[in-house]
Amino acid sequence: MNPTTLRELLDDWETRGLLARVKKEVDPEYELGAVLRHFKGAKPILFEKIKGYTSPMVAGLAGERNLLADSMGITGKELIPKLIESIVNPIPTTKLGTGPVHENVILGEFDLDDLFPILTYHAEDSGQYYVAGVMVVKDIAGKNRYTSIRRMQFLGGNRTSILITSPELYSQYQYYEERNEPMEFAVMFGVVPAVILSSQVSTHLYHTDKLDIAGALLGQSLDVVQCKTVNLEVLAEAEIVLEGKMLPHIRETEGPFAELAGYYGTISQQPVVEITAVTYRNNAINQTIFPASYEEKLPMALVREVTLLNTVRQVIPNVKDVHITMGGVARYHAVIQIDKQSEGDGKQAALAAFASDKDLKHVVVVDKDVDIWNSDEVEWAIATRVQADEDIFIVPGAKGSPLESSHNIKGVTAKMGIDATYPLARAEEFKRTYIPIDIKIEEYL
Numbered sequence: 001m002n003p004t005t006l007r008e009l010l011d012d013w014e015t016r017g018l019l020a021r022v023k024k025e026v027d028p029e030y031e032l033g034a035v036l037r038h039f040k041g042a043k044p045i046l047f048e049k050i051k052g053y054t055s056p057m058v059a060g061l062a063g064e065r066n067l068l069a070d071s072m073g074i075t076g077k078e079l080i081p082k083l084i085e086s087i088v089n090p091i092p093t094t095k096l097g098t099g100p101v102h103e104n105v106i107l108g109e110f111d112l113d114d115l116f117p118i119l120t121y122h123a124e125d126s127g128q129y130y131v132a133g134v135m136v137v138k139d140i141a142g143k144n145r146y147t148s149i150r151r152m153q154f155l156g157g158n159r160t161s162i163l164i165t166s167p168e169l170y171s172q173y174q175y176y177e178e179r180n181e182p183m184e185f186a187v188m189f190g191v192v193p194a195v196i197l198s199s200q201v202s203t204h205l206y207h208t209d210k211l212d213i214a215g216a217l218l219g220q221s222l223d224v225v226q227c228k229t230v231n232l233e234v235l236a237e238a239e240i241v242l243e244g245k246m247l248p249h250i251r252e253t254e255g256p257f258a259e260l261a262g263y264y265g266t267i268s269q270q271p272v273v274e275i276t277a278v279t280y281r282n283n284a285i286n287q288t289i290f291p292a293s294y295e296e297k298l299p300m301a302l303v304r305e306v307t308l309l310n311t312v313r314q315v316i317p318n319v320k321d322v323h324i325t326m327g328g329v330a331r332y333h334a335v336i337q338i339d340k341q342s343e344g345d346g347k348q349a350a351l352a353a354f355a356s357d358k359d360l361k362h363v364v365v366v367d368k369d370v371d372i373w374n375s376d377e378v379e380w381a382i383a384t385r386v387q388a389d390e391d392i393f394i395v396p397g398a399k400g401s402p403l404e405s406s407h408n409i410k411g412v413t414a415k416m417g418i419d420a421t422y423p424l425a426r427a428e429e430f431k432r433t434y435i436p437i438d439i440k441i442e443e444y445l
């Protein structure tokens with residue numbers, strides 16, 4: 001059985017030496033984040049003591065492919081097929097009368113900052129932020145449930161702002177706003193990586209309940225309980241839940257904040273939320289994700305790889321694998337491996353990639369003998385199989401990511417496809433050197 005709760009997962013990883021513990025007291029302002037940033041958010045770390053607070057905090061659970069896969073009992077290579085299967089065959093949640101997340105319930109007046117730490121991450125960030133909570137909402141018909149992660153800037157007391165960049169969720173909020181009504185939500189902290197990963201699956205594309213997708217990723221139904229002050233369900237074994245309402249017609253200044261690409265985002269006016277209840281387990285373990293770290297990028301990259309693979313496969317049935325790289329900010333760069341069958345396959349695969357995702361800027365297509373998970377190998381293919389005047393194409397003025405910093409007109413970007421496959425007629429010349437025996441290196445060193 002795969003661990004479905006944070007506590008089970010931490011116990012499992014600790015037993016197997018995969019979890020690091022920081023015993024030294026850390027400051028929630030910069031210091032905790034500095035440790036996470038050192039490991040790029042790819043190392044699971046439990047901070048036992050946070051200055052001014054009694055609860056511990058964990059991070060780095062979903063920043064490394066093999067570990068993220070391990071949390072679901074699979075290997076890194078199985079991640080994409082498993083995610084596709086889980087989107088197609090989700091496992092519905094099970095509703096319980098009560099659960100550990102309701103062991104403590106705080107209602108009435110409270111100051112969020114008194115309860116659990118709200119961290120400050122980078123110099124020049126506009127303040128303290130929640131960045132890792134998995135938010136639950138229902139669609140306007142009150143039927144379908146969706147999760148996502150939205151950063152929330154602490155505004156004092158029980159208020160935060162919220163940054164919603166998805167058109168779907170924002171239009172739901174606007175629907176309520178037009179009626180002068182608040183929109184209910186709940187935010188869960190202290191969940192397993194499968195819940196974080198599934199929260200990144202596009203609502204717009206699939207409209208599938210993402211807690212059900214998480215259940216399928218873990219191979220079992222997840223328990224949920226009814227919230228105390230909003231008409232939503234949350235995971236019964238989440239460590240901490242904030243219940244609240246997005247208020248209509250109120251905006252607060254948000255940002256600057258360190259964005260995914262490693263630069264500061266712009267200042268904008270964003271909706272304000274009021275937290276109506278905080279519920280938590282006894283000895284709650286808080287959770288964060290260092291902004292712009294691998295832990296933020298990897299779940300996003302994985303869901304994009306699903307879409308990329310599916311789209312390229314429609315035109316190049318022999319696509320073998322796809323990789324959206326971390327260095328390419330988990331959205332601008334893709335490497336595609338194909339078993340080339342005819343001339344033109346390379347460029348066609350790159351074109352399909354651009355069609356699959358407006359954010360992609362640079363796509364490299366390589367043959368099946370190139371390891372797309374090794375950047376040296378990809379560079380080698382570009383170095384030895386590309387003639388720039390024939391194998392590179394540029395599409396100017398296409399739609400791009402609004403987050404992208406290098407464009408001259410915001411949201412408009414040039415696309416570059418690199419066909420690093422060799423000409424089929426010259427296959428013999430591109431045969432890689434090899435040694436005709438296998439050795440076990442332990443026998444020598």
Ligand SMILES: Cc1cc2nc3c(=O)[nH]c(=O)nc-3n(C[C@H](O)[C@H](O)[C@H](O)COP(=O)(O)O)c2cc1C
Nearest residue numbers: 148149150151163164165166199200202203204296
């Ligand atoms: C760690 C992390 C932080 C994120 N922060 C935000 C955010 O502040 N605002 C936002 O709109 N999306 C943010 N996202 C991306 C959304 O969660 C993601 O696009 C969304 O869940 C996709 O689902 P949707 O199609 O239902 O919007 C974040 C993702 C991660 C992994």
